[in-house]
Amino acid sequence: MSDPFAAVYEEIIHEHYKKPKYRRILEGLPFAENPSCGDRVRVSITLGADGRIAGAAFDGSGCSISMSSADILAEDIIGKTPEEARRLIETFLAVLRGELDVDELDAFGDAVAFKGVARLPVRVKCAALAWRAALSQLDSIDRPQENSKS
Amino acid sequence: MRAQFVAHAPVEENSSIAGALKREFPIFGERPELIYLDNAATAQKPLSVLDAERDFYLRSCANVHRAIHAIGEEATARYEEARRRMADFIGARPREIVFTRGTTESINLVARTFGETLQPDDEIILSVMEHHANMVPWQQLTERRGVSLKFIPVTEEGELDLAEYEKLFSPKTRLVAVTMVSNVLGTINPVDKIIAAAHGAKVPVLLDVAQAAPSMPLDARALGADFAAFSGHKMYAPFGIGVLYGTERMLDAMPPFMGGGDMISEVRLEGFSVNELPYKFEAGTPPVAQAVGLEAAADWLSSVGIAALGEYESALARRFMDGIEGIPGIRILGSAARRAGIVAFTLGGAHAHDVAAYLDRFNIAVRAGHHCAHPLARRFGIVSSARASFGAYNTREDVDRAVAVLAGAGEVL
Numbered sequence: 001m002s003d004p005f006a007a008v009y010e011e012i013i014h015e016h017y018k019k020p021k022y023r024r025i026l027e028g029l030p031f032a033e034n035p036s037c038g039d040r041v042r043v044s045i046t047l048g049a050d051g052r053i054a055g056a057a058f059d060g061s062g063c064s065i066s067m068s069s070a071d072i073l074a075e076d077i078i079g080k081t082p083e084e085a086r087r088l089i090e091t092f093l094a095v096l097r098g099e100l101d102v103d104e105l106d107a108f109g110d111a112v113a114f115k116g117v118a119r120l121p122v123r124v125k126c127a128a129l130a131w132r133a134a135l136s137q138l139d140s141i142d143r144p145q146e147n148s149k150s
Numbered sequence: 151m152r153a154q155f156v157a158h159a160p161v162e163e164n165s166s167i168a169g170a171l172k173r174e175f176p177i178f179g180e181r182p183e184l185i186y187l188d189n190a191a192t193a194q195k196p197l198s199v200l201d202a203e204r205d206f207y208l209r210s211c212a213n214v215h216r217a218i219h220a221i222g223e224e225a226t227a228r229y230e231e232a233r234r235r236m237a238d239f240i241g242a243r244p245r246e247i248v249f250t251r252g253t254t255e256s257i258n259l260v261a262r263t264f265g266e267t268l269q270p271d272d273e274i275i276l277s278v279m280e281h282h283a284n285m286v287p288w289q290q291l292t293e294r295r296g297v298s299l300k301f302i303p304v305t306e307e308g309e310l311d312l313a314e315y316e317k318l319f320s321p322k323t324r325l326v327a328v329t330m331v332s333n334v335l336g337t338i339n340p341v342d343k344i345i346a347a348a349h350g351a352k353v354p355v356l357l358d359v360a361q362a363a364p365s366m367p368l369d370a371r372a373l374g375a376d377f378a379a380f381s382g383h384k385m386y387a388p389f390g391i392g393v394l395y396g397t398e399r400m401l402d403a404m405p406p407f408m409g410g411g412d413m414i415s416e417v418r419l420e421g422f423s424v425n426e427l428p429y430k431f432e433a434g435t436p437p438v439a440q441a442v443g444l445e446a447a448a449d450w451l452s453s454v455g456i457a458a459l460g461e462y463e464s465a466l467a468r469r470f471m472d473g474i475e476g477i478p479g480i481r482i483l484g485s486a487a488r489r490a491g492i493v494a495f496t497l498g499g500a501h502a503h504d505v506a507a508y509l510d511r512f513n514i515a516v517r518a519g520h521h522c523a524h525p526l527a528r529r530f531g532i533v534s535s536a537r538a539s540f541g542a543y544n545t546r547e548d549v550d551r552a553v554a555v556l557a558g559a560g561e562v563l
Contacts, residue, residue: 036519037502037503037518037519037520037533037534038519038520038527038533038534039501061533062501063501063502063503063504063507064501064503064504064563065503123507126503
């Protein structure tokens with residue numbers, strides 16, 4: 001890899017994988033799954049009294065990319081409004097789809113570490129998994145009546 | 151003259167032959183550091199195969215079977231020569247060789263023709279170790295025809311449970327479809343016994359020989375299989391070409407597959423009549439250049455000694471297993487007595503993708519995932535595994551390097 005920061009990125013991913021800060025055992029939430037590798041992750045998002053995201057956590061199993069990505073997601077969305085979080089996630093996913101330049105990730109926190117992954121088509125799905133799960137969680141926060149049915 | 155693998159020779163001797171053969175594969179000139187251990191997914195292509203395909207385009211490119219002009223005649227002749235060569239390669243008659251895009255299409259062809267003649271409640275016997283290509287087409291058939299599927303269990307050793315197999319037969323059994331070599335465990339199944347039991351019950355057998363074709367001489371007559379399916383690209387040939395072998399008796403009784411040109415003898419507005427074998431199953435313009443490439447690959451494999459090559463690949467697999475066995479956290483899937491050059495393993499709690507990505511940093515290519523065999527992974531209680539699979543250009547140094555790198559992986563992952 002020609003990127004001079006490749007080793008730094010790798011270190012960031014490894015750190016979140018080995019010592020996740022936001023991994024909890026979550027019950028009752030649906031998993032997002034990547035059937036091609038069996039990775040699964042679910043994300044919980046709770047809002048505070050001020051309407052901002054007060055808590056985020058994940059639970060699941062998978063490779064270092066999918067698990068570190070989940071931890072970084074949680075870190076990134078805490079303190080944001082659901083709308084801000086949604087925009088952030090959509091930008092991240094658009095980078096992974098190749099629709100936005102990877103340099104967009106420079107504005108992110110540790111998610112910048114996925115600049116290298118964004119160029120690897122097979123692993124993009126791993127990086128995207130938790131962020132997709134978070135989007136559907138945000139959807140159900142917007143429509144609590146549907147969520148409460150289950 | 152090309153070097154040949156030597157039967158019953160020490161691995162060192164065949165390894166130096168593999169090292170010499172490696173020079174025939176341009177990709178290793180482009181990427182001298184590459185240690186390619188993903189042969190069960192696809193094999194690299196020797197120059198003679200690439201040249202044959204290119205030569206067809208340079209000198210004989212025309213559509214087949216309909217042209218009167220000289221170059222069209224030549225294209226047809228080369229395509230039919232490829233068919234004769236493949237018939238010879240597996241001990242069949244040219245009429246019994248249907249060119250397809252690969253194993254998956256070959257099996258789907260049978261499911262969509264022979265399968266459509268089945269009645270509700272008819273039964274098909276598969277095994278738990280099948281590749282999705284030999285499972286999903288039959289699952290789809292259960293939806294279309296109401297047939298039911300029964301599965302030969304896999305033992306902890308990674309072998310088919312033959313005692314259970316024999317109990318699966320009933321008067322409703324219409325087909326046994328099993329793999330000759332597991333693409334995950336490397337197990338070489340006792341297909342002679344499997345076929346004998348099925349034929350004893352007057353049930354035809356389809357063999358998935360995708361992993362066998364590159365590594366063992368096949369003799370359709372001696373084996374007695376009713377169908378066999380394989381892909382070119384796993385046997386050093388181009389992508390997009392494969393073979394369905396079927397006995398004349400079976401193929402004749404089956405309705406055609408896709409409709410279009412070449413599969414008909416006559417078309418009127420009211421309908422059509424079907425062409426003779428094997429054209430009945432080859433609608434549309436076939437992959438002509440790829441067939442020529444496949445012929446060259448069969449020539450190449452025969453010239454290096456396919457039986458001794460397969461033995462050598464098994465020896466590399468044993469060397470690899472002996473090497474990694476002692477690494478803490480390593481679990482090798484299956485311990486079959488007869489194993490081809492395929493080894494699937496897990497490493498402690500590390501995800502298979504991470505193991506493969508780690509090896510890739512050292513230019514070692516292995517596969518990671520479920521290897522298109524979800525039910526087998528579930529059988530062994532795992533989500534995914536890493537898989538090393540060996541081919542004609544792999545040396546013992548390749549194996550030793552992979553073992554050494556894996557020995558250091560545990561600390562990092």
